Amino acid sequence: MKSSDYLYTVEDLAQFMDISKKAGNPFIFITGAGCSVTADIPLAKEIVSELNEIFALELKPLSDKDRKDYGKCMGRLETSKRREYLQNYIGKAKINWAHIALACLMKEGYIRRVLTFNFDNLLARSCGLLGQYPPTYDFTAANLNLHRLIDDPAIVHLHGQGHGFVQLNTESETEEHAARLKEFVAHTLSESPTLFIGYSGSNDAFLPQIEEQFSDQHRLFWVDMNDKAPEHLQQKLLTSSLAHYMSCKNGADLFLIELAQKLECFPPTIFVDPYQHVLDELDEVADYPVLKHDHLDDRKESQLTQSDTSTQDILLETKNRLKEVQQQDKEREHDFLQEYLQGDYEGAVKALEEKQQLNIEQSLWLARSYLSLALEEPNELEKIRIYEKLIDKFKESVEIDIQEQVGSALVNKAVALGELQQPYDEIKTYDELVTRFSDSNNLVLREHVAVALLNKTVALYEFGQLDKAVEVCDEIIARFSDSDETILQKQIAKALLNKAVALGRLKQLNKAVEVCDELIVRFSDSDELTFQEQVAKAAFNKAVATEKLGQLDQAIEIYDELIVRFSDSDELIFQEQVAKALLNKGSILTELEQSDKSVQVYNELIAKFGESNEVGLQELLSVAFNNIGYLRLLAAKKHWQKNPSIAKDYLDTALKCFSKAITKSSRDDHALILGNLAYTEFLQGDMAESEILLRKVLQQGGQSLYNQVLEDINKYTIDPDINFKTLLEKLWNEINK
Structure with a gap:
């Protein structure tokens, strides 16, 4: 495993920060919009969507593609309108917990400086709440040559402040400013360890400066909500052994609170x-x-x-x-809240359990403490035990807030049972939740019901009960179709997709296509990432079903629509759908005996994603290289007698492709590719290497690979096939003996 593949924990990060503080060189944090989203300041994507509604006239000159670009949209607005629009959010923003935790870390000396791309003053307000007032610098108005005079701990606004004279929004503004910040960026990265959080770095002029100036003088941590580092970070920045990716899938608030708890500076005195x-x-x-x-x-x-x-x-x-x-x-009496805020959920449970009688508020905190304790528990059986204790203790409560905790416990208990491969109990728990909260009008409980039903469809699918899975999908769609709540609409979209997949498995292909169409029509216009993901998957599944119906030309058209629609996306989920669409399109063209066009499509896939480090894309690239190699191998056999030199060129190409296919695959079993490689080596005269590879193929792949090799030999038969078949039979008999 490469060092860059290891994901450090929050506890690891806390240790690094403690070491840096003791060494007299605390961390520098760089924050982006993700740190302010829970303060009701929307992310760029949401802002773009709103700008298109409010300023439709001003944005008319932009292309459809540019209307989705934050910088280009802002560039079409007058400065006064930009300022007024943003101030509407900044002026109303509440202090959120990400910034309170940052203020705690600053106050205790773990952070020496916070650089922010945000216009809001949430960190300054959080610091004031805690009784500290660090100097604030606006780098759109400051003399950047004097950056060494910054008095730490400090807050530095890189792109301006909401109440300042300048806010940088457009592409040209940020590009010019990034160039001016070059020396400051180099100085920052070389003098202290740094951590980026809430900042994507995608399509941004500042990231190239970070990549260029980062020189391994100190560690760099990049914290983002994705489980894995985005592609644009993997390509360069995270190739360093001192640059580390961390996931904060539950958001910046909880990540930074946990970090401050680990460093024993949370909660701050004002709350304790x-x-x-x-x-x-x-x-x-x-x-x-x-x-x-x-x-x-x-x-x-x-x-x-x-x-x-x-x-x-x-x-x-x-x-x-x-x-x-x-x-x-x-x-x-003993204060349980302090334990809870410090992350000592077991202590909070103990303190509350010791009370003879709990009021409603204390009961709620006990339920929350149980839930948090279970979520931190690594052992699935112990986790289930804690959930059951919560459920049993509060199952009769009529308080909505407590019912929400019970609902969460039931969902999580069922998921844990699924992890333990106990599908009967998993489904039974989902049914218990649905029965208990089916009639509730509370949005959180309705979401619990929807999630339970959706998870039940997955459990039934995996258990082979496809008809029942389809029935539950229909129940979700019928139950929540009238709701305008986005969170419930998301469950409907997922239910439609699950239904289509189940119908495909049941070989009810026409119905599967109809359901995919329903999903696409219903959610195609939404800019929400979750809806777009379901639309992309629905389009792919529709194409697969259409292909299985024998409508190959129509299937290619659907794949092409998917490719065009999502081809420019930087999101991995869409990149994988595009790559799979190209792969399947190439396969259909091969079936239609259009091998040259098929190779073109595979090469398009390789050109588009060949530099990606994502495991999922690497596997698809491996298949593409193997398929090209196989087509070139067959072409060599076709030219074997009449054009030996052309046949040799095709074999050389095939050999290179098979070798690349192996390097791209992360699997230990490459039997199919090795079989093609063994046959190619044999045709090129390397009998010894061919025998070694062929033996490995038969050992890994068994009967199915033996049959596959026999089938391939019989395509466009040539003279060497007789000897290769003899070698195959000999090795197969030896292995079986």
Whole structure:
């Protein structure tokens, strides 16, 4: 395993940060829009969608493709309109927990500086909430030659501030600014370890600067919501052994909270002991001014007696009142909330369980603590036990918030049972959830019901009960079709896809095509990634079903539509659908005896994805190379007698393709490719190498590969086939003995 393949944990990252702090060189964090999304500031994709609605007239000159580009859309708007539009979100944004956790890390010295691409002031406000006020720099207005004078800890706005004079939005603005930041980027990456979070780096002028200036002087961490590093990061930046990818699939809030918890600086004092927090803040306030009575005449003294607030020490009085309430609070029962906020869910459960009677709020926190404890538990059986305890304890509760926790526990328990290969109990648990919450109007509980039904269709499918899987899909569609809620519409889209796949397995191909069409028509216009993913998969499955119906030309047309629609996407899920569409299209062309066109399509796939490091795409590339090699092998056999030199060229090409196919595949078993390679080596006269490979093929592939090799030999038979068949029979008999 390459070092870049290893995913460090949050605990690992905390150790790195602790080491850096002790060495006097804390981390520098670089944040993007993903850190502000839970503060109700939308991501670029959502902004683009809204811009197209609000400023349709201004965006008219843009092509359909450019209308999906944030920089190009912003470039068509007047600066005043851009500012007004963004300020509508920035001005209303609430402080979110990602920035509170960042402020905690800054306050305790684990972060020396935060660079942000965001216009909002959420971090500055979070720091103020915690009683710290780091200097803030706006690099659209600053003298960049003086960057070494930054007073840490600091906040640096790279593209401007919401209330500043300049905000950089367009492609040309950010490109020009990125060039000016070159020296600063080099200095940043060379002087401290860095962590990027909430910033995609895709289609961005700043990423090339990072790639160019990163020189392994210190570690670099890139945190993103994808399970695996996106392709544009794998190609260059993450090839370094000191650049690491980390996944925060649950969002920046929870990732940064967990990190701060590991470093024991979360929760901040304001949430644990708000009285002490205010007392600490008041320590920074100068003594209240008090007039000296001995310099006053009788008349003034009389006035002061009537209005003593001017001489009363309101600062001292406030402190005394706070200390009094603080002491009363400390004398109460054990505070479970502190344990929960610190991530000590077991401690929170214990503290709450010790209470003789729980009120509604305490019951909710106990349910949350059980759920969080289970989610952290690595052992599936223990995880199930904790879920069952939660369910059993609160199954009679009528409180909606507590019911939501029970619903989550039931879904997660069923998923854990599935992991343990217990499908009967898994399905039974899904049914229990649906029965319990079927009539609820609460959106969260309705989502639980929809997810349970959807997961049930997958369990039934894997268990071979395809008809029942189709019935449950229909139940989801019927139950939630009238809802406008996006989260429920997503489950409908997934149910339609699952239904189409199940119908395909049942060989009800025409019905499968109809369901795919329904999904595509219903969700094709949505910009939401989840809907587009289902549309792409539906188009692919429709093409597969059409191909199985023998409508090959029509299947090619569907594959072409899919390829054109999603060809420019950087999302891996769409790249894989495009690659599979090209592969299947090439296969159909081969079946139609259009081998040259087939090779062209395979080469298109290779040209498009040949540099990708994604395992899924690598496997598809392996198949493409093998298919080209096989077609060239057959072409060599066709020219064997009449044009030996052409046949030799084809064999050379086939040999290279088979070799590339093996290098692209991550599988241990390459029997099919090795079989083709063994036959090609034999035809080129390397009998010894052919025998070694052929023996391995038969050992790996057994009877099915033996039959496949025999079938291939009989295509366009040539003289050497007799001797190769003799070698095949000899090795097969030896292996069987």
